[in-house]
Amino acid sequence: MEKGKECMLTDQMSGFKKESINYNSYEISFRRWLISEIDADRMSIQEARDRFKLSPSEYKRILKRWQERYSDQLHLSLQAMSSKERSDNSKLDQRIKELEKKLELAQLKNVALNTMIDIAEKDYKLSIRKKSGPKQ
Template sequence: MEKRKEGMLTNEMSGFKRESINYNNYEISFRRWLISEIDANRMSIVEARDRFKLSPIEYKKIIKRWQERYSDPLHLSLQAMSSKERADNSKLDQRIKALEKQLELAQLKNVALETMIDIAEKDYKLSIRKKSGPKQ
């Protein structure tokens, strides 16, 4: 008979250590971008977890925390259209183009301001953003 190999299976778990991920190492600009993708439904939370190798256990908590910090709904003040303008398709197309341009400019401004605040907070160690809750 053939000899059985002893010791093939061990209790050694060194190759199976769960790595600890420091989520503070992620750039703030990346966090903002990821949250904007999730909020705009261009990426699901599960897709983000798989694509960026977030912890399978903590990913919902991390994304929820990032959403609380970095979600920023953009509100624009728009002029109302008259019923004649709504009836004319070319006017609607012009209106859509104008609104898209306005939205693009507002988004660029928002990104620039958020980046400027992030740099000021990081480099000059300033606390610019208002803290929510009783810790003000």
């Protein structure tokens, strides 16, 4: 072979290299949105993996960690209805509308607070959220 025309086998294998993905580079708002989509059953884990090209070997571990951090469990304190109120359909419809309005307001508040915390942590370098496990 002529000098300069030699090439290594590994030079031709660029399509076979395993790319390393830095999952910390994903925005927190994206992570929170993706987990909310999965939690609400609007997207499956496999759909998320395919759509956002998550690593086939690591996606379950990554999404599980994101769910632990960013999944929102909303707890509302609601008054119980009497049996007389339950039998009246108009009262049930009114109650449903009232609960939907409360839920929407609680979700908006939750998104606003999480966004505010994300901005404060990013812009002002504040550590607001509690770290899990031995990292405290």
